[in-house]
Amino acid sequence: MTDILRYRDDDAPMEPVVTISSFADQSNSSAVLIEAGDDVRDLLPHLDRLKLAVVDFPRFRDGRGYSSARILREAGYKGEIRAIGDVLVDQIWHMRRCGFDSFAPNSPLDPKVVEESLNRYEHVYQPAADDAVPIWKLRHG
Amino acid sequence: MYQYDKYDQKMVDARVAEFRDQANRRIAGELTEDQFKPLRLKNGLYLQLHAYMLRVAIPYGTLNSRQMRMLATIARKYDRGYAHFTTRQNIQYNWIKLEQAADILADLSTVEMHAIQTSGESIRNVSSDQYAGATADEIVDPRPYAELIRQATSFHPEFSYMPRKFKIAVIASDEDRAAMRLHDLGFKLVRNDKGELGFEVYVGGGMGRTPFVSPLIRDFLPVDQMFSYTEAVLRVWNRWARRDNIHKQRIKILVHEWGAEKMKEKIEAEWQEILPNASDIPRKELERIATYFEAPAFDDEAAEEIDLSDPDFKIWVDQNVRPHKHPGYAIANISLKPVKGIPGDASADQIDLMADLAEQYSFDELRVTHAQNIVFAHVKKSDLYALWQKLDAAGLAPANIDLISDIIACPGLDYCSLANARSIPVAQKIAERFSDAEAQRDLGELKLKISGCINACGHHHSGHIGILGVDRKGTENYQLLLGGSGAEDASLGKITGPGFDEDGIVNAVATTVSKYKELREDGERFLDTYRRVGMAPFKEALYD
Numbered sequence: 001m002t003d004i005l006r007y008r009d010d011d012a013p014m015e016p017v018v019t020i021s022s023f024a025d026q027s028n029s030s031a032v033l034i035e036a037g038d039d040v041r042d043l044l045p046h047l048d049r050l051k052l053a054v055v056d057f058p059r060f061r062d063g064r065g066y067s068s069a070r071i072l073r074e075a076g077y078k079g080e081i082r083a084i085g086d087v088l089v090d091q092i093w094h095m096r097r098c099g100f101d102s103f104a105p106n107s108p109l110d111p112k113v114v115e116e117s118l119n120r121y122e123h124v125y126q127p128a129a130d131d132a133v134p135i136w137k138l139r140h141g
Numbered sequence: 142m143y144q145y146d147k148y149d150q151k152m153v154d155a156r157v158a159e160f161r162d163q164a165n166r167r168i169a170g171e172l173t174e175d176q177f178k179p180l181r182l183k184n185g186l187y188l189q190l191h192a193y194m195l196r197v198a199i200p201y202g203t204l205n206s207r208q209m210r211m212l213a214t215i216a217r218k219y220d221r222g223y224a225h226f227t228t229r230q231n232i233q234y235n236w237i238k239l240e241q242a243a244d245i246l247a248d249l250s251t252v253e254m255h256a257i258q259t260s261g262e263s264i265r266n267v268s269s270d271q272y273a274g275a276t277a278d279e280i281v282d283p284r285p286y287a288e289l290i291r292q293a294t295s296f297h298p299e300f301s302y303m304p305r306k307f308k309i310a311v312i313a314s315d316e317d318r319a320a321m322r323l324h325d326l327g328f329k330l331v332r333n334d335k336g337e338l339g340f341e342v343y344v345g346g347g348m349g350r351t352p353f354v355s356p357l358i359r360d361f362l363p364v365d366q367m368f369s370y371t372e373a374v375l376r377v378w379n380r381w382a383r384r385d386n387i388h389k390q391r392i393k394i395l396v397h398e399w400g401a402e403k404m405k406e407k408i409e410a411e412w413q414e415i416l417p418n419a420s421d422i423p424r425k426e427l428e429r430i431a432t433y434f435e436a437p438a439f440d441d442e443a444a445e446e447i448d449l450s451d452p453d454f455k456i457w458v459d460q461n462v463r464p465h466k467h468p469g470y471a472i473a474n475i476s477l478k479p480v481k482g483i484p485g486d487a488s489a490d491q492i493d494l495m496a497d498l499a500e501q502y503s504f505d506e507l508r509v510t511h512a513q514n515i516v517f518a519h520v521k522k523s524d525l526y527a528l529w530q531k532l533d534a535a536g537l538a539p540a541n542i543d544l545i546s547d548i549i550a551c552p553g554l555d556y557c558s559l560a561n562a563r564s565i566p567v568a569q570k571i572a573e574r575f576s577d578a579e580a581q582r583d584l585g586e587l588k589l590k591i592s593g594c595i596n597a598c599g600h601h602h603s604g605h606i607g608i609l610g611v612d613r614k615g616t617e618n619y620q621l622l623l624g625g626s627g628a629e630d631a632s633l634g635k636i637t638g639p640g641f642d643e644d645g646i647v648n649a650v651a652t653t654v655s656k657y658k659e660l661r662e663d664g665e666r667f668l669d670t671y672r673r674v675g676m677a678p679f680k681e682a683l684y685d
Contacts, residue, residue, distance in 0.1 A: 036384070037384075039380075060176075060179075060302070061179060061262065061302055062302065062384055063262075063299075063300070063301065063302025063303055063304075063379060064379060064380055064384070066298065066299045066300075066301075066302065066379070067299055067376050067379050067380050070299050071414075074414070074415075074417075074418060088176060090163065090180055091301075091302070093298070094296075094298035094299075094301050094302075095298075097298035097299075098298050098299055116162075117159070120155050120158065120159050121152065121155045121159075121296070122151055122155070123148050123151060123152060124296065124298075125152070125292045125293055125295050125296060125297075126293050126294075126297060126298075126368070126420060127418065127419075127420050128298045128299065135148040135149075135152075135292070136292075136422050136423065136426040138148065139146070139148070139426065139429065140423065140425050140426060140429075
């Protein structure tokens with residue numbers, strides 16, 4: 001069991017996760033596993049009962065999950081998005097910006113190193129799923 | 142040219158600190174090489190045959206003298222006193238130590254430079270027209286748009302672990318000097334019927350082992366929506382490209398598999414999803430950036446005439462100097478292709494000299510071209526002779542721009558761990574064979590491009606004459622391609638037939654050129670003749 005690094009105040013959902021295709025049929029499920037090749041938009045009709053989206057990174061170089069998280073946030077999903085699998089500390093900043101708010105990687109993360117890397121960049125060049133204000137907005141007030 | 146404000150500087154400084162930390166963790170063994178590799182690649186650091194190679198970004202190929210001098214300083218301090226200008230308007234150093242890489246990035250940051258996203262699966266340095274802001278045939282200066290998209294695609298959180306690399310070009314002339322349609326994403330500035338500025342958008346071009354000329358995907362994109370549309374292109378590709386075979390993951394493959402129509406539909410649909418996020422950058426930010434690219438204070442009294450009484454100078458002017466939009470000025474090309482040299486290489490002393498001369502003669506600004514040469518964009522015609530004399534004294538005045546000895550070549554097996562064959566010696570032998578200045582000029586525009594492997598860094602697909610080095614049963618073998626072009630008439634070269642050994646390929650080029658001379662009609666370039674007569678007569682001359 002790996003440690004979970006969470007950036008949420010609520011309790012972690014404990015429901016079992018099901019695949020996207022099962023999630024549509026199982027009207028009592030509230031947690032879903034999104035695999036790298038899945039079309040996350042298949043979930044959008046069912047967002048009202050979704051509490052936990054678990055996005056799998058089979059290899060850290062496979063960046064499809066970043067788009068999956070962002071699409072969920074763009075659709076208004078406020079629940080937890082958890083990154084699992086091959087997730088490395090140098091990726092957490094970008095993942096946080098795409099809407100991930102919990103992390104349960106294969107290899108546990110050192111919270112101190114995570115904190116350092118999250119504080120490294122004071123600014124961002126573009127808006128994303130977080131509330132960081134892009135540089136162009138700071139320039140023009 | 143663009144100058145950093147405190148925000149740009151903070152971003153680059155943070156990157157230096159981040160990379161220093163990552164390199165230290167690697168040296169301490171906390172990161173495996175496999176984990177470190179994508180991190181160092183996002184900072185332009187490759188592991189080559191003999192040492193690390195560092196590629197430094199020169200956004201859209203434009204830099205000032207202070208930056209140019211720092212490039213010379215780095216060549217002296219951390220490398221072997223020279224550096225290599227690349228086909229994507231960047232510069233690279235071939236003899237770098239990992240322990241010093243962060244120090245180099247720190248030095249670069251003092252002159253507003255970096256190596257961010259110059260390699261790896263990232264959105265690379267944006268390329269543009271080396272004559273931007275100087276040429277009469279552009280509708281506006283494309284560089285503010287290139288800078289806008291550079292910033293917006295730097296550290297993009299969603300697009301940092303993409304299927305493969307992604308290259309963007311922005312141009313604003315009908316004449317394409319940036320090989321725009323051989324980029325993953327190409328923007329060409331145009332005006333619509335109402336006189337509004339927008340882009341023609343091309344998606345899915347590229348070289349590599351499976352080359353494609355990009356199709357037009359959108360015929361008019363309002364300039365203010367450049368970024369949201371780019372995000373749509375990137376997201377469609379990031380989500381649906383193959384991930385199972387590194388050689389089939391570029392966006393060109395997806396465009397090829399889907400067809401341009403389906404790609405267009407997918408991008409348009411994704412764009413409609415993205416538009417409500419209001420990620421586009423407001424006009425006032427574009428205007429802020431554009432103020433840095435305003436025309437320099439040209440002298441309206443500058444003389445039109447050039448004294449061409451020195452015959453060597455006249456040859457250089459005829460070949461290397463191009464018309465400027467302002468009366469009394471000219472665009473001067475500095476060829477980094479001397480006969481016995483390495484295409485695109487310059488010594489630290491030469492780099493320093495070009496910096497000094499640009500300061501003196503070209504409003505403190507230099508451009509790097511994708512043909513691995515340097516441009517002084519704004520030179521007074523009355524200064525050309527003095528400039529030429531100083532360049533000539535430093536070996537920087539070969540009069541061969543766009544001629545057969547103005548060869549594009551990758552570093553090849555002399556440096557590169559991917560290469561199958563050497564490129565540099567072949568380029569040198571060909572340049573030597575055609576070193577007669579008059580004979581070269583008689584051949585006219587003839588773009589010869591050499592790659593040492595199928596990754597095509599030497600752009601062999603788009604050479605009027607292309608050469609591809611391959612490994613055949615342990616020996617270097619060179620294939621000949623004819624009929625490519627990276628310009629507005631973009632096309633991909635075709636292989637003539639069986640390959641040649643090193644001397645054989647030089648002879649094959651000579652045979653091809655002789656055949657052209659025999660077949661050409663008035664005013665025809667090699668490419669025109671080839672397109673008129675086809676491959677057959679050349680093949681016959683080469684193999685029968």
